Amino acid sequence: MTEPLISSTAALGAYRTGQSVKAAEVSRGGGDFAALVRDASSTAFSEARAAESVVQAGVTGDQSTQAAVEAMLELESTVKVAVSIRDKLVEAYQEIMRMPV
Template identity: 45%
Template structure:
Protein backbone atom coordinates (compact mmCIF):
# COMPACT_ATOMS: atom_id res chain seq x y z
CA UNK A 1 0.00 0.00 0.00
CA UNK A 2 1.28 3.47 -0.89
CA UNK A 3 1.82 6.08 1.82
CA UNK A 4 -0.15 9.03 0.45
CA UNK A 5 1.00 11.42 3.18
CA UNK A 6 4.63 10.95 2.09
CA UNK A 7 3.68 11.59 -1.53
CA UNK A 8 1.71 14.68 -0.56
CA UNK A 9 4.52 16.11 1.55
CA UNK A 10 7.00 15.52 -1.29
CA UNK A 11 4.66 17.31 -3.68
CA UNK A 12 4.22 20.25 -1.30
CA UNK A 13 7.99 20.52 -0.81
CA UNK A 14 8.59 20.45 -4.57
CA UNK A 15 5.91 23.06 -5.18
CA UNK A 16 7.35 25.28 -2.44
CA UNK A 17 10.87 24.96 -3.86
CA UNK A 18 9.63 25.80 -7.34
CA UNK A 19 7.66 28.80 -6.05
CA UNK A 20 10.63 30.16 -4.10
CA UNK A 21 12.87 29.91 -7.20
CA UNK A 22 10.34 31.70 -9.41
CA UNK A 23 10.97 35.30 -10.36
CA UNK A 24 8.30 37.80 -9.37
CA UNK A 25 5.99 38.91 -12.14
CA UNK A 26 6.76 42.36 -13.49
CA UNK A 27 3.19 43.58 -13.84
CA UNK A 28 -0.07 41.70 -14.16
CA UNK A 29 -1.67 41.86 -17.58
CA UNK A 30 -5.14 43.40 -17.81
CA UNK A 31 -7.88 40.79 -17.80
CA UNK A 32 -9.51 42.05 -21.02
CA UNK A 33 -7.58 41.98 -24.26
CA UNK A 34 -7.47 45.16 -26.28
CA UNK A 35 -9.19 45.35 -29.65
CA UNK A 36 -6.05 45.30 -31.77
CA UNK A 37 -4.75 42.10 -30.16
CA UNK A 38 -8.17 40.49 -30.51
CA UNK A 39 -8.26 41.32 -34.23
CA UNK A 40 -4.66 40.14 -34.68
CA UNK A 41 -5.45 36.81 -32.97
CA UNK A 42 -8.56 36.31 -35.10
CA UNK A 43 -6.60 37.08 -38.28
CA UNK A 44 -3.85 34.66 -37.26
CA UNK A 45 -6.40 31.91 -36.63
CA UNK A 46 -8.05 32.60 -40.00
CA UNK A 47 -4.72 32.37 -41.80
CA UNK A 48 -3.93 29.12 -39.98
CA UNK A 49 -7.31 27.65 -40.97
CA UNK A 50 -6.75 28.54 -44.63
CA UNK A 51 -3.24 27.06 -44.56
CA UNK A 52 -4.57 23.88 -42.95
CA UNK A 53 -7.22 23.61 -45.66
CA UNK A 54 -4.63 24.06 -48.38
CA UNK A 55 -2.26 21.50 -46.91
CA UNK A 56 -5.12 19.03 -46.41
CA UNK A 57 -6.19 19.47 -50.04
CA UNK A 58 -2.63 18.77 -51.19
CA UNK A 59 -2.45 15.74 -48.90
CA UNK A 60 -5.74 14.51 -50.37
CA UNK A 61 -4.43 14.86 -53.91
CA UNK A 62 -1.33 12.89 -52.93
CA UNK A 63 -3.47 10.18 -51.34
CA UNK A 64 -2.23 10.87 -47.82
CA UNK A 65 -5.58 12.07 -46.43
CA UNK A 66 -9.09 10.71 -46.61
CA UNK A 67 -11.90 12.34 -48.53
CA UNK A 68 -13.82 13.26 -45.38
CA UNK A 69 -10.78 15.01 -43.89
CA UNK A 70 -10.26 16.98 -47.09
CA UNK A 71 -13.92 17.99 -47.27
CA UNK A 72 -14.00 19.07 -43.60
CA UNK A 73 -10.84 21.15 -43.96
CA UNK A 74 -12.09 22.69 -47.20
CA UNK A 75 -15.46 23.57 -45.66
CA UNK A 76 -13.73 25.15 -42.65
CA UNK A 77 -11.49 27.10 -45.00
CA UNK A 78 -14.43 28.26 -47.12
CA UNK A 79 -16.37 29.36 -44.05
CA UNK A 80 -13.36 31.28 -42.73
CA UNK A 81 -12.86 33.07 -46.06
CA UNK A 82 -16.56 33.99 -46.27
CA UNK A 83 -16.53 35.39 -42.72
CA UNK A 84 -13.31 37.30 -43.39
CA UNK A 85 -14.74 38.86 -46.56
CA UNK A 86 -17.98 39.81 -44.79
CA UNK A 87 -16.01 41.37 -41.93
CA UNK A 88 -13.83 43.28 -44.37
CA UNK A 89 -16.91 44.58 -46.18
CA UNK A 90 -18.44 45.76 -42.89
CA UNK A 91 -15.22 47.48 -41.84
CA UNK A 92 -14.94 49.28 -45.20
CA UNK A 93 -18.59 50.32 -44.98
CA UNK A 94 -18.08 51.66 -41.44
CA UNK A 95 -14.98 53.55 -42.56
CA UNK A 96 -16.89 55.11 -45.44
CA UNK A 97 -19.72 56.11 -43.09
CA UNK A 98 -17.25 57.81 -40.78
CA UNK A 99 -15.62 59.63 -43.69
CA UNK A 100 -19.01 60.92 -44.86
CA UNK A 101 -19.86 62.42 -41.46
CA UNK A 102 -19.85 66.20 -41.32
CA UNK A 103 -17.32 67.68 -38.95
Protein backbone atom coordinates in the same frame (compact mmCIF):
# COMPACT_ATOMS: atom_id res chain seq x y z
CA MET B 1 -33.61 21.63 -54.38
CA THR B 2 -32.31 24.67 -52.54
CA GLU B 3 -28.88 24.86 -50.99
CA PRO B 4 -28.84 25.04 -47.17
CA LEU B 5 -27.86 28.39 -45.73
CA ILE B 6 -24.99 26.94 -43.74
CA SER B 7 -23.59 23.45 -43.46
CA SER B 8 -22.90 21.78 -40.16
CA THR B 9 -19.16 21.81 -40.92
CA ALA B 10 -19.24 25.54 -41.62
CA ALA B 11 -21.13 26.15 -38.40
CA LEU B 12 -18.63 24.06 -36.46
CA GLY B 13 -15.71 25.98 -38.00
CA ALA B 14 -17.31 29.33 -37.15
CA TYR B 15 -17.97 28.13 -33.59
CA ARG B 16 -14.34 27.04 -33.16
CA THR B 17 -13.08 30.36 -34.50
CA GLY B 18 -15.37 32.26 -32.16
CA GLN B 19 -14.27 30.19 -29.19
CA SER B 20 -10.59 30.74 -29.93
CA VAL B 21 -11.10 34.51 -30.26
CA LYS B 22 -13.14 34.57 -27.04
CA ALA B 23 -10.50 32.51 -25.21
CA ALA B 24 -7.74 34.83 -26.40
CA GLU B 25 -9.69 37.88 -25.22
CA VAL B 26 -10.42 36.36 -21.81
CA SER B 27 -6.80 35.33 -21.30
CA ARG B 28 -5.66 38.90 -22.00
CA GLY B 29 -8.27 40.34 -19.66
CA GLY B 30 -10.00 42.31 -22.41
CA GLY B 31 -7.96 44.35 -24.78
CA ASP B 32 -8.10 46.76 -27.60
CA PHE B 33 -9.92 46.26 -30.87
CA ALA B 34 -6.75 46.18 -32.97
CA ALA B 35 -5.38 43.27 -30.96
CA LEU B 36 -8.66 41.41 -31.31
CA VAL B 37 -8.64 41.86 -35.09
CA ARG B 38 -4.96 40.89 -35.28
CA ASP B 39 -5.56 37.70 -33.29
CA ALA B 40 -8.62 36.78 -35.34
CA SER B 41 -6.76 37.31 -38.61
CA SER B 42 -3.77 35.25 -37.49
CA THR B 43 -6.15 32.47 -36.43
CA ALA B 44 -7.87 32.62 -39.81
CA PHE B 45 -4.54 32.47 -41.64
CA SER B 46 -3.35 29.49 -39.60
CA GLU B 47 -6.65 27.67 -40.21
CA ALA B 48 -6.34 28.39 -43.94
CA ARG B 49 -2.80 27.00 -44.03
CA ALA B 50 -3.86 23.88 -42.13
CA ALA B 51 -6.81 23.31 -44.45
CA GLU B 52 -4.60 23.79 -47.49
CA SER B 53 -2.12 21.21 -46.26
CA VAL B 54 -4.93 18.71 -45.61
CA VAL B 55 -6.32 19.28 -49.11
CA GLN B 56 -2.88 18.82 -50.67
CA ALA B 57 -2.44 15.62 -48.69
CA GLY B 58 -5.85 14.50 -49.92
CA VAL B 59 -4.86 15.11 -53.54
CA THR B 60 -1.72 13.01 -53.13
CA GLY B 61 -3.67 10.28 -51.35
CA ASP B 62 -2.19 10.74 -47.88
CA GLN B 63 -5.56 11.91 -46.47
CA SER B 64 -9.04 10.58 -47.06
CA THR B 65 -11.36 12.34 -49.47
CA GLN B 66 -13.75 13.09 -46.62
CA ALA B 67 -11.01 14.86 -44.64
CA ALA B 68 -10.09 16.92 -47.69
CA VAL B 69 -13.72 17.92 -48.30
CA GLU B 70 -14.21 18.83 -44.63
CA ALA B 71 -11.05 20.95 -44.73
CA MET B 72 -12.31 22.74 -47.84
CA LEU B 73 -15.66 23.44 -46.15
CA GLU B 74 -13.93 24.83 -43.08
CA LEU B 75 -11.70 26.95 -45.30
CA GLU B 76 -14.75 28.23 -47.17
CA SER B 77 -16.50 29.22 -43.95
CA THR B 78 -13.35 30.92 -42.65
CA VAL B 79 -12.99 32.91 -45.86
CA LYS B 80 -16.67 33.90 -45.81
CA VAL B 81 -16.40 35.15 -42.23
CA ALA B 82 -13.18 37.04 -42.99
CA VAL B 83 -14.69 38.69 -46.07
CA SER B 84 -17.84 39.69 -44.21
CA ILE B 85 -15.79 41.19 -41.37
CA ARG B 86 -13.66 43.07 -43.87
CA ASP B 87 -16.77 44.39 -45.60
CA LYS B 88 -18.21 45.59 -42.28
CA LEU B 89 -14.94 47.31 -41.37
CA VAL B 90 -14.81 49.08 -44.74
CA GLU B 91 -18.46 50.07 -44.39
CA ALA B 92 -17.82 51.48 -40.89
CA TYR B 93 -14.79 53.40 -42.15
CA GLN B 94 -16.79 54.88 -45.02
CA GLU B 95 -19.58 55.86 -42.63
CA ILE B 96 -17.08 57.61 -40.36
CA MET B 97 -15.58 59.45 -43.33
CA ARG B 98 -19.05 60.70 -44.34
CA MET B 99 -19.66 62.25 -40.92
CA PRO B 100 -19.54 66.03 -40.85
CA VAL B 101 -16.82 67.47 -38.68
